[in-house]
Amino acid sequence: MKKWNMIVDVARCNNCYNCFVATKDEYVGNEYPGYTAPQPLHGHAWVDIERTESGQWPMVEAAFRPVMCNHCDDAPCIKAAKNDAVKQRYDGIVIIDPELAKGQKQIVDACPYGAVYWNEELQLPQAWPFDAHLLDRGWDKTKLEKVCPTDVFRSVKVSDEEMQQIAADEELSTLEPLDGARPKVYYKNSHRFDTGFIGGTIVSEKDGVEDCVEGVKVVARSKDGEIGRAESDAFGDFKIGKIQKNLGAVTLNIEHESGSRSIDIDFGESIYLGPVTI
């Protein structure tokens, strides 16, 4: 049995918000019987973009992660719903029935991802229905894919086994909490969002004139061994990324012909050490 899954590439998200706006365009003021009642004009974000910023001026990073209903295979909202108000279709898409779900606010609370919204006016829980009404009409992809200029989204209709293979091949992950809901929205390059970096600028001083030093090797080690290495660039900048947040004690070894140097860091979030003179 083939099911719809969505693969989201965090590294390609440009924060353009087309997905967010297009979802508003599709669902605000439009009713799709059997799929969903209209979304309110304001307040809901069935597809939203989360932002993370890390580091400190002048070495910072930003990453963006679209989030939406995960269409979980073991969806807590299905369990929380009465009258079979939430159903998973044969193709894996989870639909909150716009008639049966009326008044069932517990469906909103049941979602571990906060992806179900409460429509106050209609007294209705609502979420992004995977653009099922468009797919059923013959669209070969979701509207998200159609509007995204950087190809962040890739919907695939495959068997669970095939999806597991894709997830393994492409190093995909799903959003936390990993509480067994078995979400079907997969993320690529999640490290852009979930990890941090250590950066600095290697500087030399001669006769009172400072210069950036290129080609200096910097290695980061935790108690478990090496966690990354980098070489300073023409601006003397080095950046060691993909470091697990709140890792704790990290030692940086800076190796240069004029001698090596080490710096101890208690790593929580991304940090720019500023100029490091050698």
Next chain:
Amino acid sequence: MRVAILFYGIALALRLTARFYPEFRARLKERDLTVQMKLQDESIKRYFVLRGGRIRTRAAVHPNPDVTLFFKNTRVALNVLMPPQDYGEMVHAGKTFQMGVQGKDDLLVWWMQTLNRMLGARWKFGIELDDGEVRYVNNTNGGPVHVYVKDGRIVRITPIDFEDKDAASWEIEARGRKFSPPRRATVTSYSLAWKSMIESKDRNLYPMKRVDFDPDGERNPQNRGISGYERISWDEALDIVASEFKRVKRDFGPGAIAVSHGSHHNWGNVGYYLSSMIRFFNGIGFTRVIHNPDSWEGWYWGGVHHYGYSMRLGNPEPFGQVEDCLNNAEMIVFWSSDPEATNGLYAGYEGTIRRLWAKELGIKMVHIDPHWNHSAAFYGGKWIAPRPGTDPALAQALCYVWIDEDLYDKEFVEKRTTGFDEWAAHVMGREDGTPKTPEWAEQETGVPAREIRALAREWGRKRTYLGAGGLGGGFGGACRTATGAQWARMMIILMAMQGIGRPGVNFGNLQQGAPLDYTFWFPGYAEGGISGDLTFTGSALITYPRMPHVMSMNPVKQAIPRIQLPEAILDGEAEGYFTDPTSMTGQFLSFKYPAPGHSKIQILYKYGGASLGTMNNTNRWVRMYQSDKLPFVVSQSIWFEGETKFADVILPACTNFERWDIGEWTSAGGYGHQFYNQVNHRVVTLQAKCIEPLGESKSDYQIFSELAQRMGLGLYFTEGCSEIDWVKRVFDASDVSQLISWKEFQRKGYYVIPADAPKARAPTAFKWFNEGRKKDVPEPHPLPGDYGDEYLEGLQTQSGKIEFIPETLKNFEDPERPPLNRYMPSWEGTQSANLIDKYPIQLVSSHARYSFHTLGDGKNSVINDIHDHRTLIDGHYYWIARVNPRDADARKIRDNDLIRLYNDRGSVICAARLTERIRPGVVHACESSAVYDPVGQPGKSADRGGCVNQLTNHRSQSKKSSSMAPNACLIEVERWQNAESEPAEDVA
């Protein structure tokens, strides 16, 4: 004989068309009238009597016709009437009085339009889908779209995916790889948000009159912005406006009517301000409120003098840069350049894929901007964050290192430039005793000297593209500050030192210069449309000769510089400088208001409502509006937003989704020549009237048409055409009609202009110049008379070379623009000694990303819900101000706190966004809020709408130019405790 048959044929055709087409049948019932058609000597004649939709006709002269159309003789009648319709003949016959009309103007317009509707009765637009939806095409300033319509309502708006049979996409080879763009047109958020703007509760749906405005009694201008409105009929509204026109023209003479417009709330060649609006007001006679080159500023007032390019307002030629950059460049320096935020200009996300390719190819990126902007965040790279306005000092230090370490293109400098020795003497300190070392620049810019040195060395050793401004070759940012001209001049100087035009060395950030056909002609919006204005639009070059229509001309020679409109009204005086794309020196000509012999302004006709968010020091606008020196204000606007609420009469315009138009994506033409060079596929769209205008709103064309009829100008304005007829005329005139039939264009709604075959592509920009050859790129400039040497030899400058010390500036005394581009600190910046103690924060107000100026913002659009655009706090969508945590800590400001940005000019409430992406000492809040929402007295209290331009200085960059400098602005920031309970602070 043939004329007699043609006259009779008209009656026959009307009857037949009415029989088969219900819509046309209904139209014939709109009016009862008698039309006489004849030769002037009455040798051939026929009249038509229309009663209740039925037609009677007789080959005779009617004793009392409502309207008469006559032709000089048989030859003329045949030229005009013989199918297929030839507007060239008709216009010629009209202009030479070989044909003429008598009778009531509105009936003549109706009759002529009816004949046109008859010819178009069979036209069928859009594609019917199987679920009752019809799919049309329209266009926006963020890209072309498909519009799905059902039961008279827009269901959805999507980008366009191209079909297999659309023209093939270009392909380029770079470093052993092949690249071709995706087969679709990318769009922006505000393109996709249109439905919410169309259905906005803030639409002006009915003509309105301010309750305490009485044109025959008390006008109460002091209550503008305060009093409410009452609904009136269109007849009442248009009668008031027309009678005011007549009154002030009679009582005050030429120039009493001023017209001020925004730029970007719609798209197309027919309904645009440079088209219908100018055509109409040329017929009325108006004082032009002249736009300064707002996005070009420093390039125009400064850059032009070093290398010309006045036609592009100082921006460089863009050809071939994508291919050259991807093949040959090793580094791109983005200097005040955020193409992901500005979409270049109009271009959706078309440049994005190319920059991603550059990243894949390992081309390094550097971002120079006080803000780690959207592009920097997406592509990564080195961030260099100078204090705002100090960029020219940074650039001079680069020159210092290049000279000191021998890292510039000496051969180019020797052969293709003049004045280098004098420049070098200045940079090295031989001229003024101050070497412009990186250490010197560090003091000014706050960028460590080592970093400046490292950048200079990288740049000097690597083939580098300079992406200066959003387009890469100009636009926005650092050119819009007190040092804007200095900065743009430095950008050209840097390129001159690096030998622009050698492989991999050019202006650009991959936003411009896609390998398209640069010769295929479809008019851009600045090419005049239907204006017939040969002086103030780009019409004369191609549109006018290709699309015969009656030319129009403004008899009023008076003008007001837009940025000084409030002074013109309140003080009765203003002086400005012209933006003249035709020459390098036209900008030195000043003009004064009032012009000799002209009237002072009595009427302000406002088209759109953007000024409070987009001009500078905009509490001045409020003071102007509330002055009795301005007796009448009309606002022709789609939405009740910004300054609309200061009007006496509001004329509700509809959006371009509710009327017909035709336009090419990203194509400006004129001063924005070949702007389409940003997109991956040139797309021409038939912009369908997808739905009927909401409420009683009307298209701008229709409003002007009905006003024109009240001035006896209906036939002059319309030439007997409805908008769709003009659309067809533009289509026929353009090259597009040679490649797609009108019928197919009606159905499909767009056409992709084929890209050139690789060998036919435009050469790379400046290559000809670098190699010392004749100019070989397809741009119609400089004017032949502007070459110093033979035609096509060299640049527009006097020497034909890049001039380090421009000759044009030597001939013009402007102490703020000396020939030698020395660094002069901003007049409102880090060195403004007294001011900076009081207002220590520099405000940077870039263009917003999720709205296009005011389009998309406010008006209850879904854009307001974008977290990076506005933030909802206590029921209000507040504008975002980005503050570095260090500055926030010092002021006890937390994330999402309401904060007050203020200085002596005003006070604006924003929501604080704490971010390390902004340099300490700088606050970033975009310009162009559409919402003006003062907490107390308008003009005298804090605005929680977010118009940060209330804080910006309206001083011109240099006093001898008309240029704005919004990024030279000092403010202080504090927490705003409670907007409701705290009294509004009075500001001067």
